[in-house]
Amino acid sequence: MNTEGEDTAPATAGVAPRFGDELLRPFVVAAISVITVIELLERAPLRFAVVIWALTAVVIAVGAASAFPWRRLRDSAQFALVSVFAVGGALLFALAPNTAAVGFVFLASTTAGEKLASRKAVFAVAGIATVVTMVATRIAGSLLHVPGEPVWWLTLAVGLPLYVGVARRERSHALAAAEFAAQQNRRAAASEAREAALEERSRIAREIHDVLGHSLSGIALQLDMADVLLAGGRDTDAGEAVRRARTLAVSGIGETRRAIQALREDTLPLAVTVSRLADGSDAGCTVEGEPGEVRVEVAQAVIRTAQEAITNAHRHAPGAEVNLVLRYEDRLIRLTVTDTGAPAGHRDESGSGMGLVGMRERASLLGGTLHAGPLEPPARGWTVRLELPR
Template identity: 50%
Template sequence: MEEVLHPDYSACRRTSGPVGRTLVDVTRFETTAVESRFREGLVLPFLVLVSIAVTVVRWPGGVVLPAVALPLFVLVSITAVGVLLPWRWLTGRRLLVAMTAYMLLGALLLPLAHATTAVLLPYSAAATAGGVLVSRKAATWLAAAGALVAACATLVVGHLAPATPQWPWWIALTVGLPVYGGIANRARLDALRNARRAAEEALRASESEAREAALLERGRIAREIHDVLGHSLSGIALQLDMADALRGNGCDEEAAAAVRRARALAVDSISETRRAVHALRESTLPLPETLGRLAEHNAVDFAIDGEVAPVGVEAAHTVVRVAQEALTNTAKHAPGAPRTLRLAFVDDRVTLTVHNGPATAERGGEPAGGTGVGLVGMRERAALLGGTLKAEPAQDGGWTVELELPR
């Protein structure tokens, strides 16, 4: 009988509600628990104090053997107040000893003051034992012992004072019955507390899921910004650098053409931004047409293998972004190299291959700066959709990027 104190009995009467108050269920559980704590923490002590006060006022009326009843009544009153009030030091074995004294002294007082309100004290002791002792076995045995003591005390007092009316001894056995009410009430409080904890955990889980979804969405938006703006701005910067170099060499017509290409890229970036917003809203993306326009703007050979089949929004969006990133990297790191863009449909998968040969011109400045975010973003996109991305040198001295995704 190491642990007989209900671990959260005092806490359930003193603590405030759960931290998470945004769920309706949490609030409902909290309100019910507060009402239960009110009944447990105020009503029962109030009834006990009233019974003690009424008995004091009417003393010694209705009392048998006052010389014996008085010290018993004083001791029972002290233990009742000590047990029912939420003293922090009254825990564990101290509580068990106090409850034992409360139950047995109240049972002894029963036949001596059965005509007064003090008769409520042993019944209150049994109910309190069922509510504060975590061990049901300990509470039941204590109530049974109290009932047995009350019955025996009734027989003894009836023998010592035969002229005084007494309860039948078997009625005194009912002293222990309220213990089952206390146990049931404690079980109900436990159920409310567990339900409240479950609601709090559900709230924390939903908040964690919301934070995770927000982080995923931030990552997705970051990839969109990099893919759309990074590709477009890099291309515009390259064309403007080329125009500047051509103008410095006296090639005005070629420089003007480079400026026009830069403008075309700027206009195209606006369209790509609109398509990105469109994809974020779960609309469809015409994959072959989009790649065809991308190849046309970048002067890249484009081919389609297999029968064109529908591709999911996320998969199509990823294919376009990888194509943009690969072409941008090719323009920066292999200027003048021949480039090809190939889209293949095989079974339930779609494959994009971007290949460039060795550079045929000298590398100039890198206006966009290499951060490594592009390659990481491409691999992240492929992994999120259950696909793979390979970027490796080709046999002809160039570079090949291959993306394979489920449709």
């Protein structure tokens, strides 16, 4: 059953089987039945008219019943119905060879192959139909002198259509199995889509928490401090606290923009995104190792760390040379961001430090580590090293 949003291809593919199974058999049964009745009315049987009409009624009734599903019938009931159909058709084959009634015996063989699950039962019905047809036609021609005896080889072919029935049944089962598999695939795809949506929501929630949560907390803290300082008459210190709150607000806006940019670029390969970040910030970038599949949350953490490290380098050491190294290892991914440092005494130490705190928290949640600090002497500058499991 199709639901909104699901692929409709299996439903379209099911039109042909429905036509074959639900319309073709009733049409064939109805056509043979109507033609047989018309021919018997126009050329009334000279002998055995009652028997012929009775057999015609029986085979038409069973043929009509074969147009409906037999799944609720027991195997013995199905075998009995097909046997009656085959024997009745075989007798009509012998007694009314000049009418369309001869088609019923062939239709009975097809029905046996299509309806009966047991191969032994199928070949038993085919054998019974063939034997009864051969014996009945010989008796009808030699002893009863029924006019219009069919050619002898045609009696040997009445069992052949059972292969058509078997093929139709196998095809029906294959189509049912394919439809079931398609439904399972659609359900699995829907489940994966829901899981991906939930994961994406969680990831966006973490971004909002990391970016806005730290900034708003710092702003609230500074404003509370300003309120206390104003109450104590320390207007100058209160003004400084308000200015720090404004600085945090501006920084938060920038962090929010970078987070949105990272979310938009998340569909690109990680190495490409990091390279673009470096190019857009006049920084060098080197990718080492063999890039492979990286978890979404890990890639996001690397991108956010690269953004924060580049921003801090330009803010605290303007004019310094910045380099990024992204290294892929078997189980780890490493990002190292270094700058050559500002001229002596010119390094800007302002800032809340909340960005690096958020990056450390994010790395810890992912089972990794983040280190930020000055390079070991005699080297000058600052380095940020992120290590995360892939």
